[in-house]
Amino acid sequence: MSFFNGKWPAEATLKVRPAAIRALTCVLSLFLGVATSVAAQDAVTSPSAGTPAPSIAPAILPGPSASPAPPTSSSTPSVPPVTDATKSDASPAVEEADTDAASTLWSYRGVKVDAVQFEGVSFDPKDRILEMFAVHEGKPLDPIQVRAMIRRLYATGLYRSIDVRAVKHGSGAGQTVTLIFGGTPRLFVGRVTILGVKTERLSSLLEYSTQLQPGTAFTAAMVATGEQGIRQTLSTNGYYEPVIQSKTRTDEIGKQMDVTYTVTLGPQARVGGVALTGTDIGMTPEEFRKRGKLKYKSKVTRDTTSNALTKLRARYQKQDHLEATVALEKQEYAAPRKQLDYTFGVNQGPTVKVIIKGTKISSARQKKLLPIYEESAVDNDLLNEGAHNIREFLQRQGYFDADVNPHVDGVGTPAQTVVFDVTEGKKYRVIAVDITGNKYFDTDTMRERMQVVKADAYVRNGRYSQSLLENDVASIQSIYRANGFSRVKVSTETLQAGTKGKLALMRVNVKIDEGEQQKFGSAKLSGVDPSREKEVRAMMNTVEDQPFSLSTVSGDRDSILQYYLAKGFEQAKVEVKQALRADDPTQTDLTFVITEGDEVFVDKILLSGVNHTRKSVVNRPLLLKPGDPLDQSALVEMQRKYYDLALFNEANVAVQNPEGTADRKNVLVQLTEARRWDVTYGAGFEAQTGTPQTNCRAQESIGGTTCTPEGRAGASFRVSADVTRINLRGTDNSLQLHTTYGLLERVASITLNTPHLLNHTNFTGSLTGGYSNVQNISTFKASTLQAIARVTQKIPRADTLIYDFTYRRVSVDQDSLQVTANLIPLLSQPVRVGGPGITWYHDTRGPSPLDAQKGMYLSVQDFFSNSKFGSQVNFNRTDIAYSTYYTWGKRRKYTFARNTRFGFEVASGANPNAGTSACAGILLTTNASCNPIPLPERLYAGGASSHRGFAVNSAGPRDLTTGYPVGGSAVFINSFELRLPPPVLPIVGDSVSFVLFHDMGNAFLHINDIWPSFGRFKQPNRQTCFDVTPSQTGTCDFAYFSHAVGVGARYNTPVGPIRVDFSYNINPPVYPIIDDYSLPQANHAVGHGSHFQFFFSIGQSF
Incomplete structure (x- = not known):
């Protein structure tokens, strides 16, 4: 260890290594000193507030005092001890510390510190730690403070090891020292990438199995541990011979280590041998394979074993072997055969019959009530739990005194019988639930929180059990205590109240002693x-x-x-x-x-995983930038916004060095782009009366009366397939090809979607072009070739505006058209329609638009078709719909829903149908088929989401020779619907609810026909509609309000209620049938609209 070099006049350096620590422990423990170095092993992560810090290493400088160093707080990070067992694999060769170095550095005690410098780890000039350390400049060197400084540096989480050097300047009274804190910077886990796996689901599982959390401290050992996790996950998925190569890449700028695993899956194991152990298996190995779906040489997946065990246990249970045990004892992979051999331990045990005496409970309900089926065991605890469940079930049926006693017959024999002796007792009806003593909360508020209820039309005998009553007491106490009544007391009693026939009547009294209410005092x-x-x-x-x-x-x-x-x-x-x-x-x-702690700021935004998406799109969801406070809620919102783009399978937003105390931290934004091509498909159907019939005119040549203006009862099936291309040109734009094929509908369209038009979050745009061939009415089949440009503006809260321009070519299949013969050539001509449109809707429905219980919905649509836009017909169409929803009832929620639709069309210019005999004279205005607006563009009514007294689109004006509906220029429909609370029914419980509805209105030939029709309950001039002579054509009138009443059922599902409606039309129309194209010869008749209609669909009617 060198203390001098050519850079400094004098330099004293102390690097404490593990061996030095061991060598100096005995000597240094006698002196007061300060830790001057940390060689922290990689396995130690940066400590954080609230986490016990590692203990101080015994590497302290000797000092004159023998008193021990003051203890450190558990929340203050300190230097961890290093032993042979905890040496870092990345540490260089251990250097023995020179005790003279410690003495030399201690000898500088009291010498003026002229500067504090850092090496190895850089800090931002604004970092608080620089200000904190700068206060020591110009002051005497204090070893105790040096130790605290090292602790502070280590707590930042930025250091893997720390050493301190003291460099002397001058001599005598002018002597100064420079403290230099050096160290090895810590790296953090960066991006973890799995290559070679094509399945996104498996790739995500493998990435998770590495247990490498982005942003946490990185050690070399983590790479091998991650590989082990990958191997284990692959083996559970049937891959026992993978080849895994790991590679790391250091990101110096981000101070992180990216890890890439390249995986070659190898062959997927197949099911091999199945061996069975046990003395009482109960089935042959072949049957065991068959029941467990362990087919020889079938692929092994992560669910192979669990599915086999589940199916086999279910099989044994079906044979009454409730105590059967099936367990996987061993599985071995045979590499030469590429097969996985299994060994199962099996014991079917005795047959166990379950008998419930004294009451009738279905076998399906028994399996829900008795835990012995689920646990595959018979013991006293499970029997008592089953008895409790049966008692609870019977009490809810009204047998409040029910008593259940279980016992087992034939214990220790091959055939056992579990018997539950049930004494039902009297059947009770709860006639009242009285609540007294409540002053702060009203009684209705209390009842809303209680499960015990009195009998009513929906719960015939009421609902009561001891456990329900106990839960209600706890619920009442909870609401009182939450509002300051900490000493509230709730007592209950049940009282006999006579009999009514075979029923015993009962009252439940709930008495509340509120006590004094606590109030807020001061809040400091x-x-x-x-x-x-x-x-x-x-x-x-x-x-x-x-x-x-x-x-x-x-x-x-x-x-x-x-x-x-x-x-x-x-x-x-x-x-x-x-x-x-x-x-x-x-x-x-x-x-x-x-x-408060210290305020943390964003240092850098480290973005990764972007290959095709433009930078401008990726930057749009970023809510933070370098220098901003590290807002935790912004991190969550950023992640949500990335998913909202629908461009990424995974968006991981994390903080680097989350446990460190550094005041500047990097934010990791790791994105995984989704596949740019996607294919979806599905199938569905609608069932109803009045389903439009196809190919009716062809029946003329083959004979038979198979077509009627009212359609037929049946189902309409369809299949659909969509092909979507996202991330178009690196943006969040998408291109979608949509196709539908069915008996009544064939559609193909392509749409370009722009979710953020001109980078505005409230504007979306779309451009659609396509072809459709649809028959949603018995009268005709229409084909449309169209293009639509649309801009949607989302106004905050509840409003939306849609601006569009539509240009389409509509035509009617001549062979499907059921109108007056001489009008067929005219009405089947292709027509160009084009013009602008605008739609505004205000939607406050809740809790879901599919099943609204409150709020309102208002939509206003207007379309203007004019020759100035290339249209061949001139008309303006306005369609308004207004729905409201009101809910009342404290416990039983009733919803009254109302919907009104008013629409009208105003045509201008010459009528192209003028001049034909069917439209001669007054017929031009009285024959609905002579309407100048093309058939597909007219207003129609009738069906599951309209007037339920009519089949689909069959309300209103009809052709005066065929009787088929042809739509009109106005429509008015009003619907009332009372949605009732769900009753408690056998099997389905409270999943089914019912509605009562009344629909009235019609489609009209002229808008002026609407208002006089309000007072018309009967079809005007009805007797003229019975005259089927051609000379009387044009005298039948359909301008009146048709009324229908009905009942519907709603079965609640996660995607919305499944709806079934039955309606009765009180005053359906009659109409003449002079021409019937489905018959080979003339057969005049009078048609009658059906009184009954049936509809099956998903979602509420409105």
Whole structure:
């Protein structure tokens, strides 16, 4: 060890190594000194606040005092001891310390320190540690302070080892020394990459199995440990011969180590031999393989063993071997065969029959109630638990005095019987649940929190059990204590209340003794910097003399802590102390004791994993920049924003050196780009009455009455496939090809999506072009070739504006068209439609738009088609929908939903249908088929989300010779729906609810027909619709309000309710059928709209 070189006049250096520590322990323990070096092993991570620090190494400088060094606080980082067992594998050869070096450095005690310098680890000029160490300049050297300085440096987490040098200048009275703190900088885990694995799921599993957490301290041993984790994970997935190569790359700028594992999976193991041990297996090895899905030479996956055990245990249970044991004893990989051989320990045990005497409980319910099925064992604890569950079940059915006694017959024999003797007792009905003594909370508030309820239309006998009542007592006590009633007492009693037929009546009394309410006293802040006290106080909701609430206290504590975390005080702590006032025990004084800690700032943003995405897109979610306070909430928000881009499979935002006390830290943003090509597909169907029929005109040649204007009952199936390309040209734009094929719908479209139009977060854009061939009405099949340019503006809170320009070519298949014969050539002509449109909607529905219970929805759409935009027809269409939702009921929630739709179209210019015989004279305005607006562009009504008294799009005007619906120029539909609380039903429980609804309205030929129709309950001039002679064509009128009532069922699922609706149309229309194209010859008839309709779909009707 050298103390002098040509750089300094005199230099004293002490590097303490593990061997030196051992050699000097006996000598140095006699003296007071200061630790001057740390050779910390790699396995020791940087200590943090709240973590016990390693003990001080016995490498202290000898001093004149024999008194021991003062003990260090557990929260203060210190130098860890080094032994042979903890030597760092990266440490150089051990150098023996020279005791003269210690003496020389101690000899400088009291010498003026002219400068403190750092080597090996660099600090920002604004770093607090430089200011802290600078105070020692110009003061006498104090070895005790040197030790504290080393501790401080080590606590930053930036050092792997530390040494200190003292360099002397001058002599005599003018002698000074320069303290130089040198050391080896610590590296941190950077990006962990798995190469060679094509499956994203497996790649993510392997990355997780390395246990390398980005930002934490790195050691060389971690690489090998990570490789072991990868091998273990691969073996569980069937890969026993992987080749794994690891490579590290040092990022000097980011002070981190990137680790890359290149994995060659090798062959996937196949199922080999299956050996069974046990004296009572109960099945042949072949059957064991079959039941466990252990087919010879099938691929081994991570689920092979668990699935086999599950299936085999289920098989034994089905055969009443409830105590059967099946366990994997051993599995060995046979490399020459590339197979995995299994050895299972199997014992089927005795047959165990379960008999419940005295009541009827289904086998499916038994398996839910009795834990012996789940645990595959029979013991007293499980039997007692099963008896308790049966008793609880019966009490909920009204048998509140039920008694259950279990016992086992035939113990020790091959056939055992578990018997539950049940005495049901009387069946009770809870006629009242009385709550008394509550003053602070009203009774309805108490009832909302209780599970014990009296009988009503939804729970016929009420709900009661001893455990439910105990839970209710705890719930009531909890709400009172949360509001300051710490001495609240709740007592209950159940009383007989006579009988009613075979039922015994019962009352439940709940008595509440509230006690005195605590109130807030003073709220003090301790430990807050005066510059921040005003901001902290503004976040608090604690107000003196207000009712004491633990939730308010907890909320204030969390708000204060969140404030400090957002300001970069990552070690901040908030404790709340409570004290009753001596002069007023009902007042509780609070003191928020805040430990701020040091403010931490962002040093660098280290971004990785970006290969195709543009820098501008990647930088958009960044909420922090170098020099900003390290806001913890911003880290979470950044991660969310990266996922919202839909460009990355994984977004990991972490802090480097999280446990260190350095006041400047790097932020790691590690991204994994998603596959740019994606294919999705699916299938579905809708079932309903009035399903449109196809190819009706072809029936004329083959005969048969298979088509009607009302459609037919049936299901419409469809399949869909989408191909999506994301990360288009390095942006968050995407290109999607959408296709649908079904009996009634064939669609192909391609869409370019721009989620952030012109870098605005509130604007999205799309450009769509495609072709569709759809028959959503029995009258015709329409094909559309169109292009749409659309801009969507999201206004904060609940409003959205959509601006679009549509240009399309619509045409009607002549062979599908069911209208007056001489109008077929005109109405089947292709028509160009084009123009701008705007949509505004306001949506406050909650909790979900699919199942709204409150709020409102208002949408206004307007489309303007004009020849100035290249359109061949001129019209303006306005469509307005307004829905509201109201919920009431304290315990049973009733929802009243209402929806109104009003739409109209105004055409301009010449009517292209004028001049035909079907539109001659007054027929031009009375025959709906003569409407100048093309058939696919008209307004329609009817169906599951419209007027449920009609089949899909079959409401309103009809062709006066065929009777098929042809739409109109106006529509008005109003729906009322009462959504009832779910009753408790067998099997499904409370998953099914019911609705009652009333729909009224119609589609109309002219907008002026709407208002007079409000008072028309019957179809006007109804008798004329029975005249089917061609001379009377044009006299049947459809301008009236049709009314339908019905009932529906809703089955709740995670994606929304599955809906079934049955409706009855009180006043359906009648219409003449003069021409029936499905028949080979004329057969005049009178058509009648169906009274009954049925719909099956997903989601509420509106």
